[in-house]
Amino acid sequence: xxxxxxxxxxxxxxxxxxxxxxxxxxxxxxxxxxxxxxxxxxxxxxxxxxxxxxxxxxxxxxxxxxxxxxxxxxxxxxxxxxxxxxxxxxxxxxxxxxxxxxxxxxxxxxxxxxxxxxxxxxxxxxxxxxxxxxxxxxxxxxxxxxxxxxxxxxxxxxxxxxxxxxxxxxxxxxxxxxxxxxxxxxxxxxxxxxxxxxxxxxxxxxxxxxxxxxxxxxxxxxxx
Amino acid sequence: xxxxxxxxxxxxxxxxxxxxxxxxxxxxxxxxxxxxxxxxxxxxxxxxxxxxxxxxxxxxxxxxxxxxxxxxxxxxxxxxxxxxxxxxxxxxxxxxxxxxxxxxxxxxxxxxxxxxxxxxxxxxxxxxxxxxxxxxxxxxxxxxxxxxxxxxxxxxxxxxxxxxxxxxxxxxxxxxxxxxxxxxxxxxxxxxxxxxxxxxxxxxxxxxxxxxxxxxxxxxx
Numbered sequence: 219x220x221x222x223x224x225x226x227x228x229x230x231x232x233x234x235x236x237x238x239x240x241x242x243x244x245x246x247x248x249x250x251x252x253x254x255x256x257x258x259x260x261x262x263x264x265x266x267x268x269x270x271x272x273x274x275x276x277x278x279x280x281x282x283x284x285x286x287x288x289x290x291x292x293x294x295x296x297x298x299x300x301x302x303x304x305x306x307x308x309x310x311x312x313x314x315x316x317x318x319x320x321x322x323x324x325x326x327x328x329x330x331x332x333x334x335x336x337x338x339x340x341x342x343x344x345x346x347x348x349x350x351x352x353x354x355x356x357x358x359x360x361x362x363x364x365x366x367x368x369x370x371x372x373x374x375x376x377x378x379x380x381x382x383x384x385x386x387x388x389x390x391x392x393x394x395x396x397x398x399x400x401x402x403x404x405x406x407x408x409x410x411x412x413x414x415x416x417x418x419x420x421x422x423x424x425x426x427x428x429x430x431x432x433x434x435x436x437x438x439x440x441x442x
Numbered sequence: 443x444x445x446x447x448x449x450x451x452x453x454x455x456x457x458x459x460x461x462x463x464x465x466x467x468x469x470x471x472x473x474x475x476x477x478x479x480x481x482x483x484x485x486x487x488x489x490x491x492x493x494x495x496x497x498x499x500x501x502x503x504x505x506x507x508x509x510x511x512x513x514x515x516x517x518x519x520x521x522x523x524x525x526x527x528x529x530x531x532x533x534x535x536x537x538x539x540x541x542x543x544x545x546x547x548x549x550x551x552x553x554x555x556x557x558x559x560x561x562x563x564x565x566x567x568x569x570x571x572x573x574x575x576x577x578x579x580x581x582x583x584x585x586x587x588x589x590x591x592x593x594x595x596x597x598x599x600x601x602x603x604x605x606x607x608x609x610x611x612x613x614x615x616x617x618x619x620x621x622x623x624x625x626x627x628x629x630x631x632x633x634x635x636x637x638x639x640x641x642x643x644x645x646x647x648x649x650x651x652x653x654x655x656x657x658x659x660x661x662x663x
Contacts, residue, residue: 245492245528246514247507272568294568296470296514305565315566320491321532321574328529340577341536344608347573389508389525390492396527424527440507 222383222433223412227257230406230434234263234371241327241372241398242270246296249391250275251375251408253436258373259284269327269369271320271394272296277303277442285313289367291320317347322364324397329366331400331429336365372398372405376425379409380416383430384423392424399429406432443593444641446617446634447659454479455659456544456585456615460486464541465534467491467575469558470513473544473585474500477517487522489540491571493531496523512571535571536578543579545572547586547614549601552648554611554623556584557603567604576607588616589645597621597628598647618642620659627651632659 224230231254234240240258244250259278265286268276272292279285280303293315294302307313318326319341329337338361342348352363374395376385385407387395399405407425412435447455453475460466460480467489468474478499480486488497490511497511498518511517534540549557556576560567576582589595597614614621619642620632630639630650639652 246510248492248510249508292568292570293566298568302566308566317567317569319569319573320528320571321536321578324528324532339536341574343577345573345605347569387525389506390490390494390510391508392493392525392527393531394528397529 221381224432224434227253231257237265239267239369241369242275243374243395244275245393247440249375249393251373252439253408254373287314289316291323326367327397327401330368369402372402374407376407376409378411379433383427384418385425396425399425408436444637467543469545471546474513496520535574540579542581543575544583547584551601554609555601556606556611557601558606560604572606576610581612583613585615588618595647
């Protein structure tokens with residue numbers, strides 16, 4: 219019998235190694251896997267490369283110096299006046315930062331899951347982010363070549379899941395989660411509810427279980 | 443230096459650019475106020491880059507921490523709303539489905555270059571969805587203060603801050619003025635009550651073309 223349910227976030231993240239590349243879902247607090255990130259912090263893995271939208275999904279990992287590279291679209295708090303936990307480690311070179319426009323980040327992760335090695339996007343043409351990238355004119359318009367992104371592990375948040383890993387989401391908590399689910403060999407989903415297999419109507423399943431390796435039920439948590 | 447309009451009145455003036463049936467994206471900060479001032483009977487569909495079409499005004503209390511706009515403020519939903527993932531969201535953006543985006547700005551140049559993700563004083567900056575928005579959306583309106591808190595002009599000959607996009611801005615609405623970006627240069631179309639064209643030029647770096655039909659901003663709902 220297929221059973222991807224894991225009891226406890228501690229067990230779910232136990233085998234994530236030092237130096238792993240980890241995708242973390244969420245936009246602000248919505249869809250951020252607070253429980254899994256907390257467990258990863260507790261587990262102690264270091265020298266991580268983290269792929270996520272902003273500081274808020276992984277603030278404790280930054281504050282506890284577990285990250286050596288951050289690939290993000292908005293590496294700050296939404297409130298730009300708030301002190302950025304990245305500033306100090308960025309200045310010393312302890313954290314290497316790769317800034318990726320949000321649509322490009324989403325598409326690179328999608329490409330990673332889809333075995334599309336690279337693609338051309340107009341986003342970033344004419345800005346400092348074009349440095350180091352191939353630029354090509356296609357049908358009279360300039361595009362930048364962007365490479366696919368994959369990770370060792372994805373930590374995602376969904377609303378309900380079953381033992382086969384089928385997932386549905388809630389409101390704006392979807393965001394990167396379904397995309398990241400496809401782009402790793404180990405996707406771990408924290409969910410608020412586990413339902414019996416067959417209870418999720420095939421018409422409404424957003425992430426088919428084929429992309430999911432572990433499902434863990436957690437209490438709903440929307441802040442650090 | 444004239445104070446001109448409050449943020450809310452800037453947002454109110456921006457609403458005049460929106461027509462029934464438009465799909466509209468609002469940036470964080472001042473632009474996010476626009477959704478508060480859309481009349482009840484005007485059906486505008488607001489797009490939030492984080493995966494919502496058809497959100498309503500910002501709500502007083504947080505009902506659902508998962509139902510937020512791009513600025514992380516809690517919002518309600520209008521009938522016909524939908525949720526979708528990040529790739530689909532940016533398909534709408536980059537793929538040209540949105541009619542208007544209203545963005546904040548640090549600087550806008552004479553040619554319509556926009557800088558809104560990093561100042562030279564900041565160590566890091568933050569791009570977010572802005573670079574995608576400016577290359578996909580049909581019309582880009584920048585809603586911002588006319589000057590920095592230091593008094594320095596934000597409408598400049600050339601941006602000194604890193605660009606979000608080159609020649610992407612169509613229209614600028616500030617606390618002092620409404621300005622169109624045209625091939626001939628920046629056209630001053632409207633001035634805030636109590637503000638003259640001379641006042642506006644005094645705090646704008648490039649020379650403005652003053653419209654022969656220059657008028658005061660209409661600020662009724």
